[in-house]
Amino acid sequence: MSAAAAFFYLFAGIAIASAFMVITSRNPVASVLFLILTFVNAAGLFVLMGAEFLAMILVVVYVGAVAVLFLFVVMMLDVDFAQLRQGFQQYLPIGALIGAIFLIELLLVVGSWTIDPGMMQAPLGPLANVEGVTNTQMLGRVLYTDYVFYFQLAGLILLVAMIGAIVLTLRDRPGVKRQNISVQNARTQEMAVETRKVPSRQGVEV
C-alpha cells in the first residue's frame, strides 16, 4: 500500500467516524468539535487529490468561520438538544421510508448512468493543461483576468449585503456612554484630581 493510499484511508476513516460522532454525540459542543475534525479530514482528502486551494479554503472558511459561528451559537443560546431529539422515535418510520425512497431513486439514476464521451472534452479544455502551475496560481490567474468582471460584481453584491445589514439594523441609541480615547489621553492631572481642604466636622460637597 502506497503512502497516498494509506493517508486516504486514514483521512477517510477519521472523517466518517467523526461525522458519525457529530450526530450521535450528546454534548452539542462536542458535536461542533467533531464537525471541525470532519472538515479538517475532508481538507486532507482534497490535498491528496491535488486540490490544495480547495483544501485551504475548506479550513479557512468552514473551520475558521462557519464552525466557530456554530460554536458561538451553541454556547450562547441555551438550546436543549436532547429535547429537540425527543420526537426521533416517533418520526423514525416516516423518515426511514423517505430515506429508502431516495436511496432507490439514487440507485436507479446511478444504474442507468452513461457519460457522453464528447461531453467530457468541452468543459475541461483550457484550465487543465498547464504544466507546473499549481491550481491556486491558476485560479488566481483566471480570477483576475478572464473572470475579473464576475469577481468585481460579486464584490459589489457583498457591499450591498453589508450596507443592507447596516441600514436595517444599526440604530443610534441616545444616552449610551462611549469610550473617547482622545479625550482620555488628553486628561491631565489638573483635570482629574482636585485638592480641597476639608473643614473639620462639616465635610465637603462632591
Next chain:
Amino acid sequence: MTAIQAVLPSLSPVMPELILAIGVLGLILYGAFRGERSAESVNVGALILLILAFFVVVSQSGAKVTTLNGSFIVDNFSKVMKALILLGSAATILLSRDYFQRERIDRFEFPILIVLCTIGMMVMASANDLIALYLGLELQSLAAYVIAAFHRDNLKSTEAGLKYFVLGALSSGMLLYGSSLVYGFTGTVSFPGIVSALNDNAGIGIVLGIVFVAAGVAFKMSAVPFHMWTPDVYEGSPTPVTAFFASAPKMAAVAMTVRVFIGAFPDVTAIWQQIIVFVAIASMTLGSFAAIGQRSIKRLMAYSSIGNVGYALIGLAAASEEGIRGVVIYMIIYLAMTLGAFAVLLSLRRGGQMFETVDDLSGLSRTHPVLAFCLAAMMFSLAGIPPLAGFFGKFYVFAAAIKADLVGLAVIGVVTSVVGAFYYLRLVKVMYFDEPQAPYETMTPGLRIVLGLSSAVVVLFFLVPSPLVSAAGAAAKSLF
C-alpha cells in the same frame, strides 16, 4: 512557467457601469464620513451619476460589441433598455426625496442602494452569459430587498422586505438550478456558445433547464404564476420604493427575459414559446380581474403591473423582430405611465398624512384640475384608449402576435384589456364625478418634473412616434 500576458479588456463598453460603480463608492465614503446630514447631497450626487450614465449610454455606438471575456454585450437593445432603467432610477430619486424627509427616514443609503441596484439592472440588460446574468440579477435583487424594508420601524414595510427576500431567494434558486441544467447539457454558460451547442436539437434536460430559467425570470417580472409577492410587497414598501419596483426593475427583468430567450435559445423557440404564451395569458387575465376589487391604489398598480407584463410578453411570444420591437415600445410607454401615476399618488398628501385609496381621489378634478387631468391621461393610456400612448404599445405587440399566427393570444389580450379598462376608468369616474374633498398640499418640484415628462410622453406620443419607434426597431434588429 509560461509568461501570461496581461491583457486589459476593452473597458469603453462598460463605461456607464464603471462610472456608476466608482461614483457610488465615492458617495458611500462621503456619506459615511459626513453622517446623516449628507442625505441631501448624496441624493444630488446619485442623481448626477445616473444622468451622466444615461448620456454615456445614449452616446455609445449601437454596434454589437462584447467585452470582459465575452460575458458583457453592448448593442442597440441593451442601449435602449439601459436608458429606460436609468430614467426609472433617476425618477425614483426625484420622487423619493420629499417623501423620505417627511417620514423622517431620509438616510443617505437610499440613493446609494438605488445606484447599486441600477448597476445590477444594467448588467442584466447586457449579460451575455448565465453567470453575468445571475450576478446582475442578484445585485439588483439584494438592493431591492433592502429598500423594500427601508422604513424599518413600519411593520408592513419590514414584512414586505422579508417576504420579498424569502420568495426572491427561492426564485434565484430556481434560476440557478435551470442555469446549471443548461450548463450541464450544453457545456457552456455563454449565450452564443449555448446557441451553437444546441444546434436545433434539445433534449429533455435542456427543456427542464429552460422551464426552471423561465420560472426564475417570471418571478422577477412578477408574471403569473409567480406573482404572489407583488401586491403585498408593493403595498408594504414605502410609496417611492413601490414606484421604483414598478418601473426600473421591471425594465431590467423584461430585458433579461428577452436576452435569455432570444439570445440563448433562438433555435428552440417551440419549447419556450408555449411557456411564454401561458404566462402571458395568465398574467393578463389575473392582472385585469384581480384588480377590480382593490381599494388601495398601490395594490391596484401592482395588479396593473402584472397585467402589463403579460401584454409585453405577447411580443416575446411572437419571437420575431416585430415582436421584440413591440416589447421595447411597450416598456417605454409603460415606464412613462407608471412613473406618472406614482407621481400623482405621491402628491396626495394633506397635513403630513399620505392618502392611498381610490376614494381619496374623489373630486380631484375640482380641487386639482391639472393633477386630475394628468392621472386621467395615464389611466386612459393604461386602458389602451387611442390616441394616447398606451394604445400604441398594445397595438404593436398585438400586431406582432397576429403576424406570428398567435391570433388567439392577441384576442385574449384585447378581451382582458377591455376588462382592465373597467378599473382604470373607475379611477377617472371617481376623480371627475364624485364629491370633492379638502384639497391636498401642492406638489414638490421633483414630482412636477416626473409627472410633466411622463404626461408629455403619454399624451404627445401619437404626434411624434418615430424617434421612439425607430429606437425600438433598432433595438429589436440588433437581437436577430
